[in-house]
Amino acid sequence: MNNRVYYSQEAEEQAKRQQALAVILFTAIGVTIGAAVALLFAPKSGDKIRHEISESVNEGAGATNDTIKRLERELGDFRKHVEERLRS
Secondary structure, three states: OOOOOOOOOOHHHHHHHHHHHHHHHHHHHHHHHHHHHHHOOOOOHHHHHHHHHHHHHHHHHHHHHHHHOOOOOHHHHHHHHHHHHHHH
């Protein structure tokens, strides 16, 4: 892929570092431009979007808590069942 001839290992490593830095820089610039465009064309205000995001997070947390409680109950029941089987 790379047909360049480097006269030292150091020169090759420096070229790789520069290439990696360029990739990171252009990615950051692209993300920044994308975020700016998304904000400019967003159909709702920032307050409304933040409110909807917080509601979604709270709903997800509530569902997660319910699932954890159910799993704890089922695990307790399973443990009792296993202990009973071991006793018999």
